[in-house]
Amino acid sequence: MTTLLWGILPYVILVLLIGGLIWRYRYDKFGWTTRSSQLYESKLLRWASPAFHYGILFVLAGHVMGLLIPESWTDKLGVNEHAYHLMSLIGGTAAGVLTVAGIVLLIYRRRTTGPVFLATTRNDKLMYLVLLAAIVLGMVAKLTHASGEGYNYRHTISPWLRSIFTLQPKTELMVGVPVLYQIHVVVGLALIALVPFSRLVHMFSAPLQYLFRPYIVYRSRDTERLTARPERRGWERIGQ
Amino acid sequence: MKVMSQIAMVMNLDKCIGCHTCSVTCKQAWTNRSGVEYVWFNNVETRPGQGYPRRYEDQQRWKGGWELNKRGKLKLKQGGRLKRLAEIFSNPVLPDIKDYYEPWTYDYHKLTNAPLGDDFPVAEPRSLISGKPMKIEWSSNWDDNLGGAPEHGDLDPMVAKVREQAAEKVKFAFEQTFMFYLPRICEHCINPACVASCPSGAMYKRAEDGIVLVDQDSCRGWRQCVTGCPYKKVYFNHRTGKAEKCTLCYPRLEVGLPTVCSETCVGRLRYLGVILYDADQVTRAASAPRETDLYEEQLGIFLDPEDPEVRAAAERDGIPYDWIEAARRSPVHALISKYKVALPLHPEYRTMPMVWYIPPLSPVVDALNETGHDGEEADNLFGAIDTLRIPLEYLAEIFTAGDMRPVRASLEKLAAMRSHMREINLGGTPDGSTAERVGMSAYEIEEMYRLLAVAKYEDRYVIPTAAVGNAQALEESVLPEGCSLDFEGGPGMGGSGPVGEASGRPAPVAVENFHVLADRATADEPADTGRSRVNLLNWDGNGRPEGLFPDREERQ
Numbered sequence: 001m002t003t004l005l006w007g008i009l010p011y012v013i014l015v016l017l018i019g020g021l022i023w024r025y026r027y028d029k030f031g032w033t034t035r036s037s038q039l040y041e042s043k044l045l046r047w048a049s050p051a052f053h054y055g056i057l058f059v060l061a062g063h064v065m066g067l068l069i070p071e072s073w074t075d076k077l078g079v080n081e082h083a084y085h086l087m088s089l090i091g092g093t094a095a096g097v098l099t100v101a102g103i104v105l106l107i108y109r110r111r112t113t114g115p116v117f118l119a120t121t122r123n124d125k126l127m128y129l130v131l132l133a134a135i136v137l138g139m140v141a142k143l144t145h146a147s148g149e150g151y152n153y154r155h156t157i158s159p160w161l162r163s164i165f166t167l168q169p170k171t172e173l174m175v176g177v178p179v180l181y182q183i184h185v186v187v188g189l190a191l192i193a194l195v196p197f198s199r200l201v202h203m204f205s206a207p208l209q210y211l212f213r214p215y216i217v218y219r220s221r222d223t224e225r226l227t228a229r230p231e232r233r234g235w236e237r238i239g240q
Numbered sequence: 241m242k243v244m245s246q247i248a249m250v251m252n253l254d255k256c257i258g259c260h261t262c263s264v265t266c267k268q269a270w271t272n273r274s275g276v277e278y279v280w281f282n283n284v285e286t287r288p289g290q291g292y293p294r295r296y297e298d299q300q301r302w303k304g305g306w307e308l309n310k311r312g313k314l315k316l317k318q319g320g321r322l323k324r325l326a327e328i329f330s331n332p333v334l335p336d337i338k339d340y341y342e343p344w345t346y347d348y349h350k351l352t353n354a355p356l357g358d359d360f361p362v363a364e365p366r367s368l369i370s371g372k373p374m375k376i377e378w379s380s381n382w383d384d385n386l387g388g389a390p391e392h393g394d395l396d397p398m399v400a401k402v403r404e405q406a407a408e409k410v411k412f413a414f415e416q417t418f419m420f421y422l423p424r425i426c427e428h429c430i431n432p433a434c435v436a437s438c439p440s441g442a443m444y445k446r447a448e449d450g451i452v453l454v455d456q457d458s459c460r461g462w463r464q465c466v467t468g469c470p471y472k473k474v475y476f477n478h479r480t481g482k483a484e485k486c487t488l489c490y491p492r493l494e495v496g497l498p499t500v501c502s503e504t505c506v507g508r509l510r511y512l513g514v515i516l517y518d519a520d521q522v523t524r525a526a527s528a529p530r531e532t533d534l535y536e537e538q539l540g541i542f543l544d545p546e547d548p549e550v551r552a553a554a555e556r557d558g559i560p561y562d563w564i565e566a567a568r569r570s571p572v573h574a575l576i577s578k579y580k581v582a583l584p585l586h587p588e589y590r591t592m593p594m595v596w597y598i599p600p601l602s603p604v605v606d607a608l609n610e611t612g613h614d615g616e617e618a619d620n621l622f623g624a625i626d627t628l629r630i631p632l633e634y635l636a637e638i639f640t641a642g643d644m645r646p647v648r649a650s651l652e653k654l655a656a657m658r659s660h661m662r663e664i665n666l667g668g669t670p671d672g673s674t675a676e677r678v679g680m681s682a683y684e685i686e687e688m689y690r691l692l693a694v695a696k697y698e699d700r701y702v703i704p705t706a707a708v709g710n711a712q713a714l715e716e717s718v719l720p721e722g723c724s725l726d727f728e729g730g731p732g733m734g735g736s737g738p739v740g741e742a743s744g745r746p747a748p749v750a751v752e753n754f755h756v757l758a759d760r761a762t763a764d765e766p767a768d769t770g771r772s773r774v775n776l777l778n779w780d781g782n783g784r785p786e787g788l789f790p791d792r793e794e795r796q
């Protein structure tokens with residue numbers, strides 16, 4: 001079980017993520033969009049969407065800091081465990097509350113605004129479920145283990161995650177981790193796997209290049225497309 | 241100097257009867273899908289009126305177009321790049337569906353399926369957005385023909401502006417009102433704010449013909465372009481989550497056919513042609529400090545294709561020969577730069593729009609006739625322009641950022657044309673004095689008359705094909721009947737491709753329809769396409785076109 005969850009699953013997820021992104025980019029560029037529903041309703045969205053998005057960006061930054069940056073580095077910077085814990089508890093909780101408030105409002109809006117609910121696919125519903133679960137479980141795990149110095153995942157989960165990328169998964173590190181954290185990790189992995197196959201994919205098209213390109217874009221006519229496209233053969237002749 | 245070419249349009253508002261044929265045919269061609277039910281790439285609004293979407297001209301609210309920053313540089317009115325990105329999660333100035341209108345259909349089946357009874361069955365309106373029964377309260381032309389003007393008339397942002405200067409000029413009492421129709425499509429601007437505000441870089445201006453398009457594969461639905469466009473001519477498809485806009489019917493233009501709205505226009509008032517402009521001057525011209533200078537500035541960047549220097553520069557910059565030739569014959573160039581009767585729509589948005597308008601004179605003539613004066617006599621007409629029922633101030637707010645001189649000049653030219661031509665029609669020989677009063681020669685006036693009043697098809701649309709510009713595509717779009725593979729046994733042979741009848745490459749549908757319709761209009765025999773493939777849509781049920789059924793012998 002340990003190997004399966006902490007040694008094999010992460011790689012399956014990675015393959016799904018990367019393979020899924022490539023697949024989506026090649027075969028479904030047209031479907032790669034935010035599918036915004038602002039046209040239907042904007043009063044709630046006006047608050048909920050920025051709250052959620054900014055919240056989740058902070059959460060993401062927090063995860064990068066906590067998981068990818070080794071403790072030894074922050075130690076060198078003179079941040080001791082207690083300070084780090086406080087920072088992550090307060091910052092994390094603030095970002096988490098913002099995110100949860102945002103997503104709860106967004107889901108409420110989605111459910112109660114007729115046109116928005118009509119435009120919600122099954123895929124969306126699954127995505128919302130996993131997303132909400134991942135966020136809430138993360139908050140729950142963090143807050144149940146908040147007393148004292150809290151749970152120091154930087155000795156277990158973080159090195160385990162980094163070991164995934166070095167292709168030598170140290171699955172044994174995950175054994176003693178509190179169950180709540182374990183569940184959060186698994187749901188989080190599921191969420192990552194969902195990204196390429198749901199509307200979440202729009203996170204990969206964050207348009208940062210906008211800051212650097214000239215305002216007006218020119219393109220040349222696509223000469224390939226000038227002629228009528230050869231008609232695809234819809235049938236096969238049989239016999240003579 | 242960097243010469244670029246652009247296909248531009250001019251509409252002669254004098255002739256628009258507000259029939260909405262252009263809107264309907266455009267909708268049939270481009271936006272009759274779900275997700276864009278509320279979208280009209282071409283809409284016709286009655287002015288004064290709120291327009292579509294409602295009050296789109298109120299840029300204080302919608303933040304479309306460009307403005308000058310403190311240093312006099314162009315910047316998007318909706319804010320700089322960082323601000324755009326920061327607001328990407330929820331665009332604070334996006335019109336919502338109610339600002340356009342909630343599209344609907346009717347419960348038609350109730351009409352046919354209702355049980356027999358004493359009451360007439362009623363088809364209830366149902367929202368196409370929520371699927372629920374709805375009350376129809378607004379649409380893209382709800383205030384057509386000044387419907388509800390006494391109540392809503394003041395909501396026209398331009399009326400409000402005119403009132404600031406001349407309160408008594410705009411009245412909505414029945415005997416004092418005025419109106420005209422303003423058909424609108426995307427302006428295919430030279431300095432498009434929609435392109436500038438697209439974070440993904442999915443919107444672009446085509447280098448060859450200046451058409452502004454959305455790349456559907458790279459649009460990510462950030463909806464900034466909808467806000468960016470001051471004319472509100474980019475729309476959000478709520479099904480696909482992508483932006484869509486008027487394409488100037490580029491597949492038709494590429495084969496030399498006019499856009500659908502132009503082709504079907506009942507008033508035959510649309511003109512299409514090439515304009516050459518100097519791309520190096522665009523930014524400078526668009527950042528003219530005074531808004532009233534923008535019309536002149538934009539005129540200033542247009543190049544005269546008769547000038548040999550311009551032609552040489554155009555050739556150097558890779559503009560195909562027949563595009564340069566088309567620019568010389570361009571009706572649009574003539575109306576904009578030569579006769580200077582066409583004016584841009586809202587130059588103050590600084591996007592350098594490329595669909596221009598000839599302001600309406602007819603209401604003046606009518607008003608004069610009603611008062612018992614001779615409405616086509618030059619003196620009467622000139623005098624009346626200033627006391628127009630459509631106040632000059634109002635037209636100026638729309639076409640020249642409030643400067644009345646160009647509007648007056650344009651109307652005076654139209655008035656001069658009327659009285660000059662009337663004299664000819666009455667058998668006289670005008671001495672050219674009327675023409676001189678507006679700074680034109682009698683010859684020019686008559687030329688302009690041919691363009692505006694006779695308005696032959698081939699004079700209205702001078703569209704060089706993309707194919708001649710790109711010689712390799714020549715055979716397909718220009719000579720649909722000949723094919724370079726048409727040798728004995730070749731794949732194009734006899735219209736039958738390698739896999740039998742109707743395989744191989746078909747002629748573009750637009751071209752085929754065009755030829756077939758031309759055939760049918762001129763021949764008195766049953767229409768026969770004479771092509772290998774019979775397009776059943778074109779077959780008028782008359783006779784038995786060759787190729788409709790396989791040959792009997794062949795079937796052995």
Ligand code: SF4
Nearest residue numbers: 426427428429434469
């Ligand atoms: S009118 Fe057309 S080209 Fe101009 S800003 Fe709007 S959408 Fe863009």
Ligand code: SF4
Nearest residue numbers: 256259260262505507
């Ligand atoms: S089809 Fe022509 S005349 Fe009719 S509304 Fe459109 S522009 Fe005006």
